[in-house]
Amino acid sequence: MTPLKIGYLLPTRDQAVRGDHDPEQLIDLARRAEALGFDSVWAGDSPVTRPRADPLLLLAAVAIATRRITLGTAVLLPALRHPILLAHQLATLDRLADGRLIVGMGGGFPNVGTEAQFAAVGVAFSRRISRLEESIEAMRQLWTAEEVSFTGRHFDFHDVRLAPAPTRPAGPPIWLAGGGEPALRRVARLADGWLPYPPAVQDYARDLAVIQQSAARTLTPALYATLCLDEDPERARRRLRTSIERYYNAPLEAVETIQAVFAGTAHQAAGWLNAYTGAGAHHVVIRLAADDHHAGLEEFAGRVLPLIRTEGHP
Numbered sequence: 001m002t003p004l005k006i007g008y009l010l011p012t013r014d015q016a017v018r019g020d021h022d023p024e025q026l027i028d029l030a031r032r033a034e035a036l037g038f039d040s041v042w043a044g045d046s047p048v049t050r051p052r053a054d055p056l057l058l059l060a061a062v063a064i065a066t067r068r069i070t071l072g073t074a075v076l077l078p079a080l081r082h083p084i085l086l087a088h089q090l091a092t093l094d095r096l097a098d099g100r101l102i103v104g105m106g107g108g109f110p111n112v113g114t115e116a117q118f119a120a121v122g123v124a125f126s127r128r129i130s131r132l133e134e135s136i137e138a139m140r141q142l143w144t145a146e147e148v149s150f151t152g153r154h155f156d157f158h159d160v161r162l163a164p165a166p167t168r169p170a171g172p173p174i175w176l177a178g179g180g181e182p183a184l185r186r187v188a189r190l191a192d193g194w195l196p197y198p199p200a201v202q203d204y205a206r207d208l209a210v211i212q213q214s215a216a217r218t219l220t221p222a223l224y225a226t227l228c229l230d231e232d233p234e235r236a237r238r239r240l241r242t243s244i245e246r247y248y249n250a251p252l253e254a255v256e257t258i259q260a261v262f263a264g265t266a267h268q269a270a271g272w273l274n275a276y277t278g279a280g281a282h283h284v285v286i287r288l289a290a291d292d293h294h295a296g297l298e299e300f301a302g303r304v305l306p307l308i309r310t311e312g313h314p
Contacts, residue, residue, distance in 0.1 A: 004277055006305060007040035007285040008033045009074055009224075010062075011293045012052035017246055023053055023061065029293060030062040033069065036301035040070035042104070042285050045077050048117040050247070056089050063097035071097050074195060074224060074285050075106035075177045079131035080121050083138040083155060084162070091143060091166040099167035104195050106177035107132045113249075129186075130154065136174060136190055143171030175222060179203070184210050193220035195285065197260045205279035223281040225260040227269050228289035229299055236263035243289035263289075266299070270307035277308065284308075 030041045043055035059071045094101040107129045108114045118125040134152045141148045149158040175193030198204045230236035240263040241252045290296030
């Protein structure tokens with residue numbers, strides 16, 4: 001049996017929405033997550049559409065403040081950046097974390113806000129997926145070779161050397177988000193892990209089977225899920241609505257058709273998550289819909305974590 005791992009998404013966006021920009025609170029939450037037994041902490045990326053603290057700078061601080069816990073991006077948008085500079089940042093961050101880094105990546109969800117974000121930095125939204133794929137290829141070469149020359153559709157550079165190299169010889173593992181046939185093929189071809197958020201466990205199981213049939217390497221199946229805990233399920237639903245609509249600026253009914261979200265009691269939440277782990281998820285990244293994130297973290301660790309850790313999976 002593969003041990004189940006549980007991650008916690010640092011509430012960078014929630015903090016920014018409140019107008020609170022103190023990074024020390026986020027670092028304290030990362031320290032507390034480590035002390036409570038979480039396996040990983042994660043930070044999201046959206047500099048323009050949903051502004052928040054820069055994930056790589058924040059995780060650099062978390063790397064110094066922690067000792068055991070894995071650090072991850074959920075998810076980074078590499079198409080907004082040049083792969084030489086991003087490879088350099090990630091290699092340095094992996095050194096700071098002593099090899100504890102996972103690089104979750106995505107192309108950017110197709111909506112008006114994301115398109116505006118790409119336009120703001122001068123990158124064509126229509127080319128974001130090919131830039132993502134080319135960036136992964138270029139970064140892996142930069143992490144593993146002494147000197148790299150690369151010619152692609154988007155990037156062209158010659159005789160580039162990066163230092164320091166990442167802690168691990170192959171570089172940090174790259175996990176890709178996404179669902180749908182093209183995204184699943186991309187995960188199978190390029191990724192070390194899969195970090196989706198399908199709202200139906202049946203879809204998760206089906207898509208994972210598709211990926212595993214043709215995966216080019218051993219792959220970690222993961223899940224990104226939003227939870228709101230309350231002993232009153234109706235109140236949990238109201239709180240989830242407030243959190244989701246503030247976070248995404250979209251109705252809850254629209255978001256829950258494309259994302260894994262849950263509102264209810266701790267026992268119900270554990271059952272919901274256990275269905276995904278039973279379908280094959282080995283690493284679950286939790287985004288808590290909470291007003292008080294310190295209290296929410298303690299509640300999840302004390303009331304939900306023990307219940308889902310008792311469940312094994314193949």
